[in-house]
Amino acid sequence: MATDTATTTGPGRTGARGAARGSRSSAAYPTFRVVALVLVVLSLIAPLVWMLLASFKSNVDIYDAGKAVFFHPTLENYTKVLKQANYGQYIFNSFWVAFVSTAVSILLGVPAAYSMSRFSMNRSALVVLMARVIPGVSLLVPWYYVFSNLHMVGGYTVLILSHMFVALPLVVYIMMGYFDSLPIELEESAMVDGLTPIGAFRRITLPLSVPGIATAGILAFIFSWNNFMFALVLSGAQTKTLPVAIFNFVGYASIDWGGLMAAATVVTVPIMVIALFTQKYIVSGLTAGATKG
């Protein structure tokens, strides 16, 4: 196997001498590659494992460097978080807000993306995509103004609407790319066979778009689940989402590290499990449009 990377160091860089040295470094590359990959995986995974371990430790063990890996695992932190700290409610809030904002974004975003793709509505698309660039705070101020005057701050509706600010542009962006890649001839031949344009969209295009919709939906759900800033301002005591609940966990003089890590694990693990099963979609969504140049 050839070396295809910038991994050769030292003098093997110029002229004929370089070529000779190059072959020697080719032999070393597989070993180097394994070592480098192990290092990459370790540095990405180790902090997460550390968080997971700490969530099963008593606070005494967390302070004891000698018990970094070997300790008496306890579920105390989890029972504390789930039973006393009302986390059941926050888990539901996070799930409900993410689910509804994703569903509504797909309902509005998929047809919109279809129109923008098929009728080349580039200027409209640009307005929707601007949402990616706008800092969230600049919308939070006017939202807060308007919604507190309407006495809506603290309700689910406002939270869901605010999370759609992230989800809807994402759905439109991914689906536009997806519809652009579907050949228009399929719809045309369906219409020749007697389907109306909307019928062709519903019976031909939509079923073919399921992978794209899945991609957009999964990513919108993840971004909504992880969102912190909107809920920090717009949620109330009963509608708090998990990231805000974790943030509020800290706040007094001493930190209950075990409880905090349990809370952090509770918010992270569900999304990671979803990610493991939908890896293909997440990767295609995150890299959508990146290689068009």
Added chain:
Amino acid sequence: MAASTLTTSQSTPPLARWANDHRKWLFAGPAMVFVGVLIVFPLAWTVYLSLTDAEGSVRAEKSFVGLGNYLDVLGDTARFWPAVLRTVEFTGVALFFEVVLGMAIALLLWRPFRGEKWVRVAILLPLVATPVAVGMMWRLIFDPNIGFANQMLGWVGIPPQPWLASEHSALMTTAFMDVWQWTPMVVLILLAGLTSLPGEPNEAALVDGATAWQRFRYVTLPMLMPTVVVAILLRGIDAIKTFDILYATKGKGGGSYHEVETLNVYAYGLSFDYNEYGIASAVLIIFFLIIVGSMWALTARRKGQL
């Protein structure tokens, strides 16, 4: 478009025919209304607020002060300009390491190997983790007294560092967290770019005796450049707006010395910790112009090159 010129047959009911003829706006309309009501209108409202002295309660009276807020903000060397500097520093450092490391890791992963599946899972996990939880996780690891980071330094004989606790190292520690979480994003984008490259130019260079570095520098990188720019653009837009890990690790005002107070954190604090809506809006409009300006500069350079 060919599809739009096809008319519906006469046998369909009038409502359906109307829907089919107007499907362009029927489909796009609801989303456009949402965007108009929740994005365009609020943005205009922010511009309006930035010209008033709005503060305190959201129901309080406010009066028009013209460009006064902008002059105040631009003349504010205590909070505003340091925040600009921190934003540039945080974004620059994070983006630099994310792109360099992202490129290196993408090249490592480029050709198939055994166990590829597991490495890809490892790459995905930081990316989907909740940023607030990630902030808390690093807070424990970087804790000066009980954190694993100082323990590791101890093994190689380096004295413990204050990390987040010091006003000098806090910003770079948060930049490190950003690099940990978002380098995988750059890896995925660059890997998608690498996979779509044609193989022949590299093979030709290999036949000509080019070294690995030469092939990367003069063959792969130029072909990959458009993807690299996209990665910088996408990551840069998000990095400059980083809020979650900064607020989760240092809290209000970016810590007691404002050590991690970037523009976004500053604008948030002005709005919701101090209720200075007028000045906050002015900061936000300036921030928005900075983002659009740097995006424009990046894409303009790219067009110039291609």
